[in-house]
Amino acid sequence: MHESSSPGTLGSAAISLRGVSRIFDGGVEAVRAMDLDVAAGEFVALIGPSGCGKSTLLRIIAGLDRATCGTVAIAPAAPLAFVFQDAHLLPWRNVLRNVTLPLELAGMEKTRRIERAMTAIEQVGLADAIKRYPAQLSGGMRMRVSLARALVTDPGLLLLDEPFAALDEITRQQLDEQLRELWARRKMTVLFVTHSINEATFLADRAIVFTRRPARIVIDHRLDLPPKRMSVLRAEPTFARQTGILLEALQRGNT
Amino acid sequence: MRRLLNGILPPVIVLIATIIIAEVLIRALGIAEYLLPRPTAVFKVFHEQYPDLLRSLWTTAEAALIGFGCSAVFGLLIALFLSTSRLVQRAFYPYTVFFQTVPVVAIAPLLVIWFDAGLKAVAICAFIVSVFPVIANSLAGLLSTEPALRDMFRLYGAGWWATMWKLKLPSALPNIVTGLRIAAGLAVIGTIVGEFVAGVLDVNPGLGIKVIEAKKYGQTDVVFAAVLTASLLGLLMLAAVNFLGWLLLRRWHASEQG
Ligand SMILES: Nc1ncnc2c1ncn2[C@@H]1O[C@H](COP(=O)(O)OP(=O)(O)OP(=O)(O)O)[C@@H](O)[C@H]1O
Numbered sequence: 001m002h003e004s005s006s007p008g009t010l011g012s013a014a015i016s017l018r019g020v021s022r023i024f025d026g027g028v029e030a031v032r033a034m035d036l037d038v039a040a041g042e043f044v045a046l047i048g049p050s051g052c053g054k055s056t057l058l059r060i061i062a063g064l065d066r067a068t069c070g071t072v073a074i075a076p077a078a079p080l081a082f083v084f085q086d087a088h089l090l091p092w093r094n095v096l097r098n099v100t101l102p103l104e105l106a107g108m109e110k111t112r113r114i115e116r117a118m119t120a121i122e123q124v125g126l127a128d129a130i131k132r133y134p135a136q137l138s139g140g141m142r143m144r145v146s147l148a149r150a151l152v153t154d155p156g157l158l159l160l161d162e163p164f165a166a167l168d169e170i171t172r173q174q175l176d177e178q179l180r181e182l183w184a185r186r187k188m189t190v191l192f193v194t195h196s197i198n199e200a201t202f203l204a205d206r207a208i209v210f211t212r213r214p215a216r217i218v219i220d221h222r223l224d225l226p227p228k229r230m231s232v233l234r235a236e237p238t239f240a241r242q243t244g245i246l247l248e249a250l251q252r253g254n255t
Numbered sequence: 256m257r258r259l260l261n262g263i264l265p266p267v268i269v270l271i272a273t274i275i276i277a278e279v280l281i282r283a284l285g286i287a288e289y290l291l292p293r294p295t296a297v298f299k300v301f302h303e304q305y306p307d308l309l310r311s312l313w314t315t316a317e318a319a320l321i322g323f324g325c326s327a328v329f330g331l332l333i334a335l336f337l338s339t340s341r342l343v344q345r346a347f348y349p350y351t352v353f354f355q356t357v358p359v360v361a362i363a364p365l366l367v368i369w370f371d372a373g374l375k376a377v378a379i380c381a382f383i384v385s386v387f388p389v390i391a392n393s394l395a396g397l398l399s400t401e402p403a404l405r406d407m408f409r410l411y412g413a414g415w416w417a418t419m420w421k422l423k424l425p426s427a428l429p430n431i432v433t434g435l436r437i438a439a440g441l442a443v444i445g446t447i448v449g450e451f452v453a454g455v456l457d458v459n460p461g462l463g464i465k466v467i468e469a470k471k472y473g474q475t476d477v478v479f480a481a482v483l484t485a486s487l488l489g490l491l492m493l494a495a496v497n498f499l500g501w502l503l504l505r506r507w508h509a510s511e512q513g
């Protein structure tokens with residue numbers, strides 16, 4: 001999309017990184033020699049200690065930052081959407097107009113973009129708050145608006161950077177379930193950065209654990225869980241086994 | 256309505272109390288009329304000469320409004336221009352400070368030479384005095400757009416124009432309003448000073464001319480009346496800007512909520 005390598009390297013993958021490193025001016029090395037392939041339609045969680053380079057990696061994939069070396073290939077078919085750690089809404093626009101923004105910038109005609117936005121807003125359960133301004137919403141609602149704004153473009157690739165980290169446990173689990181459901185309904189590739197092993201296990205089909213800075217991969221683990229995730233799953237021993245594997249890897253990468 | 260009352264009542268009480276105390280003190284101490292007129296004497300001027308004062312007020316208001324309007328428009332345009340690049344900013348910003356530092360009393364005679372005494376020269380004085388706060392505040396607002404929001408606009412392929420119109424300008428709005436607020440008061444001050452040097456004594460003399468004339472004849476009460484009228488003008492302009500700010504920001508900015 002933004003930085004295509006020679007054709008053929010991508011294959012059927014949605015994202016393909018080869019030897020990606022990022023060294024900031026001043027010498028901070030955030031990502032080192034990263035190889036990563038994500039198949040189209042996969043839900044991948046990225047876990048790692050704070051400051052290890054997860055956001056940097058996500059920004060490189062989104063084209064908001066450039067790799068110092070290595071190649072980044074993104075399937076050109078996929079329009080890309082990004083959900084930031086904070087909701088980052090435009091405070092002078094109400095919910096509806098925040099969600100229509102990406103379509104507006106793409107030059108879509110007004111009645112169509114309102115229609116599309118309404119669908120996205122309904123999907124995140126905010127249909128009765130469309131006229132409200134961000135200042136009048138709770139943190140969880142704001143995050144939902146942010147999610148709706150990302151979904152409205154019908155992205156093929158959705159990047160989320162610790163989107164629910166600031167929310168309480170209940171709201172977070174609700175949003176996790178909604179996200180998983182949305183993903184199952186639409187065919188999109190999801191990259192989800194989180195600090196929480198529980199969240200990663202519940203959401204993803206595949207979890208990648210990073211070391212401390214500079215980020216390298218400790219394990220790339222396919223989660224052995226049923227595709228349909230219900231909240232009861234969190235209490236089951238199979239779930240605990242999976243989180244155990246990730247926790248162990250996280251500790252290993254942190255020493 | 257209740258909030259409005261809560262906002263207006265305290266200053267009005269202070270005003271009335273001040274007037275009564277001044278009246279009593281001046282009478283009790285027997286201060287001469289030409290030094291410090293009693294409030295009632297000033298009221299009498301208002302009562303007897305209000306058609307004259309209103310005409311003067313209008314002359315001054317016209318110049319102040321033109322000066323302020325130019326400050327708003329050109330100040331914002333200059334800030335937009337400066338915000339386009341670091342290089343442009345480095346090259347030109349120091350020269351905008353000129354507006355802040357130039358002594359307007361000293362430059363007014365030049366304006367008279369170029370434009371003759373009268374409305375044009377006076378309005379330019381008002382402009383010179385009031386434009387810098389608009390530039391400085393607008394520029395600060397335009398440069399402090401949240402980086403994550405800029406990233407988002409980039410991600411969605413927003414062009415320069417869309418980014419300016421839908422992101423930078425609205426997020427700079429609180430700063431722009433602050434700049435206009437400062438400029439409103441300064442425009443009136445600039446006008447009065449401008450009139451001292453570049454005003455004309457005709458049938459509709461501005462308030463600045465009125466002050467000078469009254470002083471010449473020792474009519475301190477008229478001086479007071481003219482000065483108060485000028486402050487009233489500044490207040491009205493400030494109120495108008497505040498109202499505009501409220502209209503624009505009430506829904507989303509903390510400064511206009513609660
Ligand atoms: N623009 C930058 N310039 C210099 N250093 C940077 C820059 N951005 C990030 N870093 C550094 O790179 C490292 C990785 O940052 P990054 O934001 O990717 O971490 P993270 O894994 O997302 O952390 P967290 O989980 O706390 O969000 C940090 O040490 C950070 O200080």
Ligand SMILES: [Mg+2]
Nearest residue numbers: 054055056161
């Ligand atoms: Mg981060």
